[in-house]
Amino acid sequence: MREADVTGLDMDMVSPRTTRDTLERDVPVIRLENDVELREIYQFGRKLGQGSFGVVYEATHIETQTKWAIKEVCRPAAGSSKVKMLGHEINILKQVNHDCIIHLKEVYDTAKMIYLVTELCAGGELNQLLQRKKVFTEDETRHIIRSLADAVVYLHKRDIVHRDLKLENILVKNSVDDDGRINIKVTDFGLSVQTGGVGIENIMTEACGTLIYMAPEMMSGRGYSQWCDLWSIGVVMYMLLCGEPPFVSRTKTNLLEEIMNKEVTFNQSIWATVSDAAKNVLTCLLRVEPAYRMSANQLLENPWITGDTNVPAIPSNVLEMMRDHMEEEESKRALTLEELSLTSSEDALDAPPVPKEASTETDSNYTAKIKESHDSLQQEKCKNSSETPGTPPPTTQAHASVKPTTQSSAKQRRPQEKKDFSTGQKPASDFSKADDQGPSASSKTRNGTRKLLASCKTNSHSE
Structure with a gap:
């Protein structure tokens, strides 16, 4: 009986020690001439378990009368996958030292078998x-x-x-x-x-x-x-x-x-x-x-x-937190867009809210109000650009039915627009602009709107 190199078994049974900064415990790997010599050290008892890789027995150390578990593994053929598996197991068990991980005491290497001596767990699997x-x-x-x-x-x-x-x-x-x-x-x-x-x-x-x-x-x-x-x-x-x-x-x-x-x-x-x-x-x-x-x-x-x-x-984990946050933001955004779609025209005109019971506007009046809002905003942009030094004021003729927008009303709207940005809502002016520039949902809707606008113009001139 002699002690083998503690860094690994012969014939590359244990893979080389990695360069990781991990301290290995002092687990001796002992070479025996035959299996009979191990029986002179340990007295084997009942079988505790069996797997595809080996059999585990309860064993008593003859000299100290302490009980251990011995895993008996048939020596794998050189170069086989089981050689690597056994090498990984021994190397890892030599490194770990934790109360909830099995403790490896020593390893015996014979011509036919490999024996891993570990602490005994009396309760079984x-x-x-x-x-x-x-x-x-x-x-x-x-x-x-x-x-x-x-x-x-x-x-x-x-x-x-x-x-x-x-x-x-x-x-x-x-x-x-x-x-x-x-x-x-x-x-x-x-x-x-x-x-x-x-x-x-x-x-x-x-x-x-x-x-x-x-x-x-x-x-x-x-x-x-x-x-x-x-x-x-x-x-x-x-x-x-x-x-x-x-x-x-x-x-x-x-x-x-x-x-x-x-x-x-x-x-x-x-x-x-x-x-x-x-x-x-x-x-x-x-x-x-x-x-x-x-x-x-x-x-x-x-x-x-x-x-x-x-x-x-x-x-x-963080990914789930991000997902929940995104779902919450999308829900808020959908609610905000729904509210703005109902109130954007009224916000642009600075009109007081009208109770649902009192609202009896026809489709033509509603379309005219949207047109008035757009023209009012265009007038405001022209006046703002005319205030810029060195820029000639543009000549813009407002629609006959639209009252000229004063400078004070423009200033009154700006705080409201700033408030919309702070709450994550898009200001009404942007939505009006998007409606003006974006494509219509259908050709029928576009043609119907033109007819309604034409009707509104005729009515306003006749007045």
């Missing part, structure tokens, strides 16, 4: 506990999700993406603690990667993990980032509260379609006992578009997690 309990209470779920989010924040700060968060990869350290809470440990970093940051050059494209926990963007082929872990947390939280996944289908194709296109629903009767705050968190986590998905930090600061009921519910 969270999935097994859920099967026994059927559902978790909201308080139990809150504590589990807080711990899970705390672990993911720690990983994401180090640009580590787990990519396979699920109930089977969350271990229960003990059945319950003194306060009745369930303490967890995140494990199985075989699919995890350490990126170079959040830049576009570090976008991942490989689809991996378990389908019911996979984020939609992982299956889209367009690439994804660390936000995929938050979707998985949402699936875990949903299953803890109701005992079922948020998306269920009989075929893989239909399940994929639901995950990528269907919004999360709360149809089961159990959701009547769950708070709206918890449902809001799930809605923010299970957003198909990752840009609108809640981050791990935002999850930790959410009032449902912190228990601070005085904090109002806020959008999950």
Whole structure:
């Protein structure tokens, strides 16, 4: 038995250490001649779990009589994808040191097998506990999700993406603690990667993990980032509260379609006992578009997690805040335009408001009033230009039915126009100008208006 290089296993089993400013823990990687030598150090007990990558046993250190968990992995063929996966897992576990992440004690390397010795979680997998309990209470779920989010924040700060968060990869350290809470440990970093940051050059494209926990963007082929872990947390939280996944289908194709296109629903009767705050968190986590998905930090600061009921519910991120603001502004703008369309002609003439009951104007009189408003504004522009030094006053003949606009009335209108700008409304003069210059909605309307104007002129001359 001898100790191998602590920076990695032979035959490039562990990928080279990155240049990132991350301190690795002192985890020894020990070379053994054969598997029998390991049995002289540890006494193997019951099998704790099994996956496609290895088998986990409970083991007792013979000299100290302390219990550990040993993950036994068949030595992958050189150059295979499993070599990289195992190397990533060992490198990441050597770097992390967090209460909610499994602790790696040492690694043994033999001719046929690789053994990872980790701390023992007596409570088993969270999935097994859920099967026994059927559902978790909201308080139990809150504590589990807080711990899970705390672990993911720690990983994401180090640009580590787990990519396979699920109930089977969350271990229960003990059945319950003194306060009745369930303490967890995140494990199985075989699919995890350490990126170079959040830049576009570090976008991942490989689809991996378990389908019911996979984020939609992982299956889209367009690439994804660390936000995929938050979707998985949402699936875990949903299953803890109701005992079922948020998306269920009989075929893989239909399940994929639901995950990528269907919004999360709360149809089961159990959701009547769950708070709206918890449902809001799930809605923010299970957003198909990752840009609108809640981050791990935002999850930790959410009032449902912190228990601070005085904090109002806020959008999950900046993009959602911007979207809500734009929708609010569009709603205000639509209301403003509607009001101005009803009052612009009256504002331009400085006429007092007329009660609806007293208003009996015909279409011809209304058209004439619009024409008077336009001509009045044209006269005002001419007078303003005539006041400019060195500019000869233009000769403009007003319509016979239009009274000349005085200078004082122009000054009286200006404060009103300024007020319109301050409230975000377009001044009436601009709308009149736009109506004069813009195209008509239809030829019938334009011809009808001309006839009405001609009729008004005839009537005014005859008077």
